[in-house]
Amino acid sequence: MLGEVIKLIKRSDLIVEVLDAREPSLTRSKKIEDISIKNGKKILLILNKGDLVPLWVLKAWKDYFKEEENIESVYMSATSHLGTKLLRDTMKSILKGDKGIVVFVGYPKSGKSSIINALKGKHSAQTSVHPLEYGYTKSLQLFKIDKKIYAWDTPGVIPPDGDELEKIIRGSNVDLLEDPVKPALILINRIIEFSKESLIHVYKVDFSNPYELLEKIAIKRGWFYKSTKEPNIDMAAKAIIRDYHEGKIAYYTLPPSLYRDD
Numbered sequence: 001m002l003g004e005v006i007k008l009i010k011r012s013d014l015i016v017e018v019l020d021a022r023e024p025s026l027t028r029s030k031k032i033e034d035i036s037i038k039n040g041k042k043i044l045l046i047l048n049k050g051d052l053v054p055l056w057v058l059k060a061w062k063d064y065f066k067e068e069e070n071i072e073s074v075y076m077s078a079t080s081h082l083g084t085k086l087l088r089d090t091m092k093s094i095l096k097g098d099k100g101i102v103v104f105v106g107y108p109k110s111g112k113s114s115i116i117n118a119l120k121g122k123h124s125a126q127t128s129v130h131p132l133e134y135g136y137t138k139s140l141q142l143f144k145i146d147k148k149i150y151a152w153d154t155p156g157v158i159p160p161d162g163d164e165l166e167k168i169i170r171g172s173n174v175d176l177l178e179d180p181v182k183p184a185l186i187l188i189n190r191i192i193e194f195s196k197e198s199l200i201h202v203y204k205v206d207f208s209n210p211y212e213l214l215e216k217i218a219i220k221r222g223w224f225y226k227s228t229k230e231p232n233i234d235m236a237a238k239a240i241i242r243d244y245h246e247g248k249i250a251y252y253t254l255p256p257s258l259y260r261d262d
Contacts, residue, residue, distance in 0.1 A: 014095060014101075018048050018104055020111075021048060021050045023169050025253065026165070046075075053252040063255075064258075072090060102151040107160055107170035108157055168186070169190075174241045181214065214231070
């Protein structure tokens, strides 16, 4: 899968990496960015799911990427169709009016497909099949974003990697987890670090520790193990991970530059 993403990068002029606005640092792929730079490609970061984060936080991340790393970024909410025009204008600006092909890359659940669908509105039109080398299927197509800009009609999905927390935040399939409880507890601790209230707001229960939250969610929803009649925390753990990816849990992290100022 990673090999296919790299092939798309090599055939593109602009690499648009889609991040989760709640966790920009943990949803970046330095490996993909390094490969893009090595191949002489321009990079644009998208802080997607921006409706889950205060505006001042989005602006702080945008400033950080520009001032600390000299990388352009935009914030948007693909599902709410907010920021699509800004994204289109920024891509045109980076390409400086030249013709170009764009590829959207990112981890699962980041919203790449939603962004592609938002761009494929009335401003865009499907093009004919584009001939490719590297063993690609013949069905891979480009769609028109602007008079001179085209994008691959497929997201470049980066396989989730990293430690347990990073794999969960980067979109690991919850149904393939042998033990969903352990990563869910790590995720809960991560969210508590920034906003315990966001969990209380979503699940309508107070709790003193992550394990208690799982138990209370299970009890509230009537989930119990058949053998022991104890609260089914496995189901509660999967629910929290899914809710996170579906954007039901709103919280935010801050760029390193703000932490340094403290």
